[in-house]
Amino acid sequence: METLRVVVEGRKETVVVVCPGRGTYNAPELGYLARHHAGSPWLAHFDAVRDAAGKPALTALDGAAKFDPKLHPRGDVAAPLIHACAYLDFLALDRERFEVLAVTGNSMGWYTALACAGAVSCEHGFAIADAMGLNSQKHESGGQAVIVMAGEDWRVDPATERAVEAACARVGVLPSIRLGGMLVVAGPEAALDALNAQLPPLPRPPLRLPGHGPFHTPLMQASADAARASLPAAWFGAPQVPLIDGRGKVWRRFETDPQELWDYTFGHQILAPYDFTAAMTVALREFAPDRVVLLGPGETLGGAIGQTMIAQRWLDIDSKYVFSLRQEEDPFLVAMGREAQRRLITI
The missing domain is CATH 3.30.70 (Alpha-Beta Plaits)
Structure with missing residues (x-):
């Protein structure tokens, strides 16, 4: 079982938090909300929002008897499910022991990162993720x-x-x-x-x-137009912790123009390439965290994070073998979708 190294008494370990995007809620993740977040008042709120809009409750989708490959991966289902899993995981981090230095995400995980960093409220973060799950289905053929x-x-x-x-x-x-x-x-x-x-x-x-x-090409213009028409800039504020976007740009509390953040979110972020490698490179080089925490569901981003570390020779990790060895001895990457690692960092 993985163990965390002992730190100086009284010092919190520092972490960069990574929010997952599409493709991370699959058959093994069915029931993730029930296993880890049953009884959460925020989950009840998310269900109430969807019920008011005539949409299936997340608890019902998550509690299905079996994973439906035609239903669960669909944008309007996967996006709110993944957002809820990741955001509630973020709330479960033990803040008495861990200090969040920065937040980033991959692709649709950007919307969760906005909420985790405090650039939008929890309510608006879910509304954005839920709406963009539907908007992401509006695009030219491709x-x-x-x-x-x-x-x-x-x-x-x-x-x-x-x-x-x-x-x-x-x-x-x-x-x-x-x-x-x-x-x-x-x-x-x-x-x-x-x-x-x-x-x-x-x-x-x-x-x-x-x-x-x-996704992340000009063919998504209809999705961007729908987002701009229905998701107001007034929902956006300055992040409370640094927020690293899909170009590697850092949005900081006292430097962020909320209008510019809204414009990036529903413009460049939808229509141009999303460089998760750049985001993780900045996270490592600029913030030098003790750990990287990958929120659930799933852990598919773990390989991309490890490969970015290898490219940077971070912590002298220069191959998959060395990365795996480090993970076994003292995990730098802590994936909340992996049960043994999850227990190390939650309340």
């Missing part, structure tokens, strides 16, 4: 695919990365999300179909993401 560039040691050959980017440019596929040793790409279905024949040899073939649109 989808996403994941390209794995990292080898078994979780390192990326720069030549392979350049060849992948050139192949994408030739067929009109756009970068969507940078995830450590992975690149999520997006574009019209025909362009994604043509991509495979152009790619260099890779550790595995690209994986198409069912039910995903061409």
Whole structure:
């Protein structure tokens, strides 16, 4: 079982919190809210909001007898489920022992990060995530695919990365999300179909993401327009703790213009590539936390975080083997979706 190292008596350990995005609530996560957050007044509030709007309650979706691959991954279902799991996990952190230095997120996890950092209220954070789950289904035709560039040691050959980017440019596929040793790409279905024949040899073939649109590209303009029309800038304020966005920009309490934060959230964040690698690089270099806490559900971002650490040789970690060894001895990355690690940091 993982154990946390002993720190100086009276000193809180510092953490950067990471909020997950789409694709993290799958069959193993069914029942996550019931297992970890049953009886939460905020969960009851989220259910009341959805009930008033004629939408299925999160407790009902989470408490289904079995995972429905046609229902649970859908944007209007997955987004509020994932947001609720992650935000309630954030509230469960033991603040007597851990100090949050900064918050970031991946893709749709940005909306959860806004609430965790205090840039929007809990109520508005859920309203944004719930609305954007629906808005994310408004886009021109297209989808996403994941390209794995990292080898078994979780390192990326720069030549392979350049060849992948050139192949994408030739067929009109756009970068969507940078995830450590992975690149999520997006574009019209025909362009994604043509991509495979152009790619260099890779550790595995690209994986198409069912039910995903061409997120973080100009093809999402309808989603951005819907967000701007229904989610007011008045909901936004300055974050109470630093907030790292999908470009690696840090939004700080006394430097943030709420109007600019709203504009980024429903503009660039939807229509341009989301660079989670840059966000994590800034989190490590600028904040140098004792730990990184990955909120649930799931732990799929763990690989991208580890690969980013390897690229930076953070804590002298330069391979998957060294990263795994460190995780076994004294986990730097604490995933709340992993039961043994969750118990180390919750109240």
